[in-house]
Amino acid sequence: MDSLRQIFFQECEEQLAELESGLLEIQSGSSDDPEIVNAVFRAVHSIKGGAGAFALEDLVRFAHVFETVLDEVRKGRLTTSDNVIETLLRSADVLSDLVRVARDGGTVDEARIRTCSEELAALSGVPAAGETEEADEGFDDIGFTPVTVALPVFDDLEMSAEPDGGTEYTIIFKPYPSLYSNANEPVVLLRELSRLGEVTATCDTSAVPNLEEIDPEGSYLSWTIQLRTEQAEDEIRSIFEFVDGDCELTINDGSGLEESAAPVDDEIEALLARVRGEVEEAPAAETATGDNADAGSGSFGSPDSLMVQPETCDAEKAVQQPEPIAPAPQPAASNAVSSGDTEKRGSGQAEASKAAAPAKNDNKSAVTEAAQTIRVDLDRVDRLMNLVGELVINQAMLSQRLSEAGLSRSSEFATGLDEFEQLTRDIQEGVMAIRAQPVKSVFQRMPRLVREVAAATNKKVRLVTEGESTEVDKTVIERLADPLTHMIRNAIDHGLEKPEVRVANGKREEGLVRLSATHRSGRIVIDIADDGAGINRPRVRTIAEEKGLIQPNAQLTDEEVDNLIFLPGFSTASTISDISGRGVGMDVVKRSIQALGGRVSISSRPGEGSTFTLSLPLTLAVLYGMVVTVAEQTLVVPLTSIIETLKPKPGDVHGFGGDARVISLRNNFIPLVDVGRELGFRSEAADPGDGVALLVESDGGGHSALLVDAIQGQRQVVIKSLEANYGRVPGIAAATILGDGRVALILDVDAVVAGARVGNLGQEAVLAMAG
């Protein structure tokens, strides 16, 4: 049950996302595709249905009211004016809250739900209370028997029946197995039908095979329903809306149908008879042919059975099958397989499959061509990821051994190894692609945030998102949500001006926040841009001075002033607002981005707005690093933190106080960190003249120079945990395994720089800022 619940909530997440994006699409007015409204309606309806199964009453009740309004929209009785959409979006937020509470516990804002319900009720013109009958209806009277039924079973029938007037419809309803597997239930549909008028239902059990041949998940029953009602055909169809695609439905208003239906039945009977006859000869193939016969009667041929078909039916029979055959909803893959098989088997069958093909296409229910997905335990993917990491290391070792053995690059071994290398890289990319997810999952949380922050700050904000399909590792995505949330809050709270100020400055009243993602040179770049006032540099300076973060007379460029907001303990809001700013703002953002191997930068123009740019690695499993030598040890320095490398001249390095040294670079003095000494690899200071300095950016945007002995090269390395078998090592972020099979340590640049700092941090910040 727990796992079912989990699946339900997972699906809720998906439905909620669809709901919100659908509503936003309607709001943007970019498309008047009725399918969007339908999708939105379906999303809410599915949540309601699932919630009913788990007896989540609050959720059901609210979803029902919500759904009622959406239904009005869908039927065109309610136009989607801005107000309506606003209400619907707010309702979507409430719905999402309710789902969250149902999943994680906690309390809901009752008042908010009530307000929202009332607003919705006002829209639909139905009182909010007493609207739950449909939902409250249990599913307890399901036990029906597969015989001809004249629906008195459904006792509300007589009440709603209107014997006089109306049209007599003949409805043929043939569920596919998928109807049942989607947890729909024909009896519920029949009961719904009975609300419309007088119903006589006949169950066709002729397709039910013998017990030993029965597929427990198969669908063998179909119903012919005579319905006398004053309602329009659309009303009838709407009852079947949620099984659309999972059944064959024919609705006929008049007597025409019986004539057309009868021959089909005869044909089916004949076919069934044939099939049964053949069973004796080919018992193994029975299920398949049996299912095909069902397909003929409008039931479902499972993908399996379709694949088997060419083997078990002869061409003649396949062609002979009644045309409405069909249309089993089936994955495209099996489709391909079956037609592939058929072609091999000669033209007769090829025709058969061609005959069937158009029928498939005709069926509008046929599978939406959505890409198929499976849910996989993340552990499995990670295990695969680890193994591929091994493969990469192993391959590097092989090629190193080979070159040590002195084989020429043109030897067969070398070319074979090159191919191996290529394959390894492809596999690695393939596995990483499994973990990659579009940033959409975090971007789509932002519209709600924007709505809430905008409401709380009385600002009008429009959020534009771009590049939602840009993919990045799942872990990166998960850890992006908080920093992004914070930065968007900041953009609205601090960045955008109040509407009246904006108007006075000749801007649109509505502020614009743009969130975009792109891939750029192996990294993902995310921009958060606002068209607000830009960073108030004099103010930032004043605050930094007040808080002792900089010296009062420090010479700082605009960029350096902007970067002051990343310093710990900095907050520009003069009053602490609920929305953002408790002084734990941007430095936390910066630190969490850096923990992901990323960087944050700002560009801001007074009066025009600010853009924060995040640049992040696509994966946390590998890293591009500079392999360096320090005191005979091999270390890897993440490339992302290196700005440039330089060969210090003896005159560039100056002592600074007792032990510290600085290096002069383009008229700046930058602290020089002796990595070997810092890590305790040697006790004597290294001679800068013999080594190489790596200019790095560390915490707070400060620059430092790391002194290493030599650079070996740049390489992609697989990150290995040191903590699994050992523990944290100061100054070391992780380990990796190099081509020679030895472990190399990955330097934690921030920790090393921080470790080298002496004295108070404020003073250090000034020094760093000066760089």
Added chain:
Amino acid sequence: MSEMSAAHVLDKHAGIARELIAFAVGKQEFCIDVMSVREIRGWTPATVLPHSQSFVRGVINLRGAVLPIMDLAVRLGFPPTEAMGRHVIIVVQVGSQLVGLLVDAVSDILTVTDADMLPPPDVASDMAKRFVCGLLAIDGRMISILSVDNILPERDDGEAQ
């Protein structure tokens, strides 16, 4: 503490034969329960870990996992091992972690019953108190039974920090 754990071991396994791997460190012989040994491999140079304690030789690559190597000699109070090709790393599992123990050589596998085990002598040596949980007298040799748990580096790290 060592006495207690030794007594515990003796009680628990009284009369049941168990196998121990015996090895040499310095000029003395030690052994550990074979059940905690995952594999035995030759010495490969280790990558030095910064700011590590003297008995931590560094880390090596064990089929893709990063394996810390403890110099058992230093841990037990002997001068550091000058590791060469003939030295041996015994990979043991402690809890969920794998640790490599650098020893001079593995000598043999002993099958003993708890009746053969003697409690450790009450001497002042720190080594005896911390790591030795029992003694074996076999053919005139004295073999100390090591308690692998206390060799764990992190526990020591925790104390040191």
